Amino acid sequence: MINLQASQIAEIVGGELIGSDVTVTSAPIFNSNEAKPGSIFLALIGENSDGHQYIADAFVNGSVLAFTTREVPERCIVVDDVLHALNLLASYVRNSLPELKVIALTGSQGKTTTKDLLNHILSTVAPTVAPAGNFNNELGAPITLLQSDSQTKFCILEMGARHIGDIAELCKMATPDIGVVLKVGSAHIGEFGSAQAVAKAKSEMISSLRDGAVAVLGQYDDFTKEMKTLHKGKTITFGETTSADVRATDIEIREGRPHFDLVTPAGRAAVGLRIAGIHQVANALAAAAIATNLGISIDLIAGALSTAELHSKWRMEIHELDGLVLINDAYNASPESTEAALRTLVLFAQERGGQSWAFLGKMHELGASSPQRHASLGTLASELGIDHLVCISADEYASEIAESSQIAVHRFRSFEEAEALVDQMNQGDVLLVKASRAEKFEVLADLIVKRWSERINGGES
Numbered sequence: 001m002i003n004l005q006a007s008q009i010a011e012i013v014g015g016e017l018i019g020s021d022v023t024v025t026s027a028p029i030f031n032s033n034e035a036k037p038g039s040i041f042l043a044l045i046g047e048n049s050d051g052h053q054y055i056a057d058a059f060v061n062g063s064v065l066a067f068t069t070r071e072v073p074e075r076c077i078v079v080d081d082v083l084h085a086l087n088l089l090a091s092y093v094r095n096s097l098p099e100l101k102v103i104a105l106t107g108s109q110g111k112t113t114t115k116d117l118l119n120h121i122l123s124t125v126a127p128t129v130a131p132a133g134n135f136n137n138e139l140g141a142p143i144t145l146l147q148s149d150s151q152t153k154f155c156i157l158e159m160g161a162r163h164i165g166d167i168a169e170l171c172k173m174a175t176p177d178i179g180v181v182l183k184v185g186s187a188h189i190g191e192f193g194s195a196q197a198v199a200k201a202k203s204e205m206i207s208s209l210r211d212g213a214v215a216v217l218g219q220y221d222d223f224t225k226e227m228k229t230l231h232k233g234k235t236i237t238f239g240e241t242t243s244a245d246v247r248a249t250d251i252e253i254r255e256g257r258p259h260f261d262l263v264t265p266a267g268r269a270a271v272g273l274r275i276a277g278i279h280q281v282a283n284a285l286a287a288a289a290i291a292t293n294l295g296i297s298i299d300l301i302a303g304a305l306s307t308a309e310l311h312s313k314w315r316m317e318i319h320e321l322d323g324l325v326l327i328n329d330a331y332n333a334s335p336e337s338t339e340a341a342l343r344t345l346v347l348f349a350q351e352r353g354g355q356s357w358a359f360l361g362k363m364h365e366l367g368a369s370s371p372q373r374h375a376s377l378g379t380l381a382s383e384l385g386i387d388h389l390v391c392i393s394a395d396e397y398a399s400e401i402a403e404s405s406q407i408a409v410h411r412f413r414s415f416e417e418a419e420a421l422v423d424q425m426n427q428g429d430v431l432l433v434k435a436s437r438a439e440k441f442e443v444l445a446d447l448i449v450k451r452w453s454e455r456i457n458g459g460e461s
Helices: 006-013 051-060 082-095 111-123 140-145 166-174 195-207 222-230 280-293 298-307 335-352 367-384 415-424 441-457
Strands: 016-018 040-042 065-068 076-078 101-106 154-158 178-181 214-218 234-239 246-254 257-264 267-272 317-321 324-328 356-360 388-392 408-412 430-434
Touching (some): 006 016, 051 065, 065 082, 082 166, 101 111, 101 166, 101 195, 111 154, 111 298, 166 195, 195 222, 214 280, 317 441, 335 430, 367 388, 430 441
Parallel strands (some): 101 154, 101 178, 234 246, 388 408
Antiparallel strands (some): 016 076, 246 257, 257 267, 317 324
């Protein structure tokens, strides 16, 4: 963050400074345990906690100022709304860094992976700021932006939406130089009510861009393709068809990982991703399209994509467990991402020669379409030739599987029941663990790892 005096910050956010002036040198935080020297602590009030109770702890850990809604013993700026004050500060810092290139990403899936790939590319060129993990809401975006300073060349922001207008507000704060829509899918359809409403929310990324900014649009669904009409400035497309400005050709899967030729207006270069799943091609192309627009050479882009590894937990993490392969994709689930994960499972199992096991939990936020969406994926698992479908508190997956299907269906209510299947597995088998975040399937993954280790150490094969 750029250095600012507390008195100056009070003017920027329209609050009252209580206590002596001080220089703020570090970006805001809302977890007192993560306070750094010179930081601002955000005393947010939630349903179950009041940040004002943790101000003293934050100051012990290095904070020198707090945003509060009431006067406290520590140095603070009293405001009506802490989150609004945060956005005002972020907007000020953004306008104070005219050389900073801000890239904003949205889409129903792929935001975090694309962010990680893009961060890897851009960091090889110049200082880059990017969100840690899935930090994509009205709190995460401004805090990420505020980590930028005069040395920062690129700032990558993820922008999610829970309501119509959310992304427009974030774009007003961040004024992106490049706005990216990856894909409109069915994630959050239960909250928005329809795919059209989801598309409307995502399209705010493009309609909010100033004319001099660049729109980057995926070519994987009709909604995103149509967003080009919302922007008067430059538009770049990416996809796997010849009409895309940045595209992939000659795609092959080796050990579950995509290899392809990257084609841009600058030429052609080979890419071999280290991350698993055919769906990662789209994320890599999005990162390549953004980097191409920023003037980065195709050779550097291809090289960086080929060395990038994901740092966000539980997203298609591949674990080699002494003969057993575990694909831990427990962070979240939508119909599209689950389909991609199932197809990746099949590829790995074919290469390893063992059986395939899909441990699936519920996908949330699908509204009235939820039963059919789950059933369709269960049918897909059968059609793909997956050997075992393990439904954990999610019998809907198995509701429409044909009686003639060869897939073995297992239904359980708890992780402890499901983990017992490890005793039926053999070396060479591959298993996938996937569900919506609230299902906490990372716990199941840990149980499977532990039980397999005990089997191996016990001399079983």
